[in-house]
Amino acid sequence: MFNELLYEYEQETGPTFGVLMADHFRRSYGFYGHRPRGTLDWLLVYTVSGTGSFRVDEEVLTSAAGDAVLLPPGIPHHYAANQAGEWELLWVHFLPLPEWQDYLQLPRTQEGLLTSAAPDAPIRARIEEAFRRLIADARRSSRAGQELALLSLAEILILLQESSSCVQGDRSAAAPALQDERITQTLRYIADHAHEPLSPAALARSAGLSESRFRHLFKAETGKSVSDWVTETRLHQAAKLLELTSRPVGEIAVYVGYESAYYFTRRFSAAFGMSPTAFRRFAEERRQSDTAD
Template identity: 40%
Template structure:
């Protein structure tokens, strides 16, 4: 029961415009749209409990549950009796190349959900949502592109969780090293420092990292840098040299060579291919 009696249609504020907020709602909060909306909805539960309902079927979401609602899908969600639901959400229209990122496990009639079990991924998604909400409220220059770039990061993190689920829990020491590499990609990381941070010898870290990820530490760092560079190329107009420095590769010629080896085209050609959409 949602505590409201008859279901009332909930209008979508500012249809077609990216919108994101942080809610903490008690019993009596409910949203019902019989025909869904023309855009996508993503919701990530931080604490408490919420319910997505479809007919007699229910999905009760708790901390770490992420729900993705496709366009025009009937949806009804609410805070159940005796509970408080804290969650962050966004309505958005995806980039054309996001189709693979929007394929998540389906629950109920088209509702997609993923449980974010890995603490580091959970915290990073929460922090990224905070940036999205800040940019969407401030509406400063390029705010919507920044929001979409951050939302793409969230979807990539969700797929990282799915990969962890599929392979079994990754060794937390390897996960910690990956988080360190991602958090400070411009740093000149050394195997010795990384190994010491997780109480391993350099040789043991090298072996364990390769065993768990299929890549060496250096290869993983380069791929993290190049993935971030690709996102920058899609989302802003900074020069290729500037982007190379931002991701920790100060030599633009070396950056272009590594980028082409990874993506099959030069950075400029990659950017141009997305500007056609």
């Protein structure tokens, strides 16, 4: 199914800002997204009805009712609604918790798209209900709302992973699950101690590995360097605090491990495309818009 909107575009479409953003769209032909540099977070798109197409490099995948596509950070991608009717989709931008690594192991295409084919009707109904709860809770400004949204998202990922494993069976092309407990424990430690000095050497010692072996194993298991993972963890914890609290930017910088508010602002702006102050203002405007709707 050829869709020229996967190839022709005048400008890049930036993803929605936020630590956890989700919505329910109904879109006709002409709707598209173009991200030649990928995104900083994960994107999950679940098709309720109709069809949409995704392109990564020269690979094109059509998503029909019940299909899910999961895009890891940094994967350049393009998507568009197809001409045959309306595309109804549920989507969420998110950063996975360390303990979710196994849930993200869906069948992988050659170009890096993670996919899950349509499960049976009861599982589809459960996924769609969990998505509705996720969307409603993600729009709440309270910490409780965010935590409930994460629980719904975890449920969705577990259902997709379980369903995919059953459907694919021995034919599955899924990437191997994260099995090395030393790396799993390291990810949890980074999430809980992001405000502390976290050098690769110190983390390697904690894991009982040489630094060179630790760096290699960490990259193999997560797809990122230790330093990149620590930086992203700190910045996204900061984004969550900016969204949900009124704490000063300098205080947040220290809380997530940056001694210099100036350096923190530079790193945050490079990652999110806006300063911490502008991000907080944007988050507040978005909450007010959601409340008005």
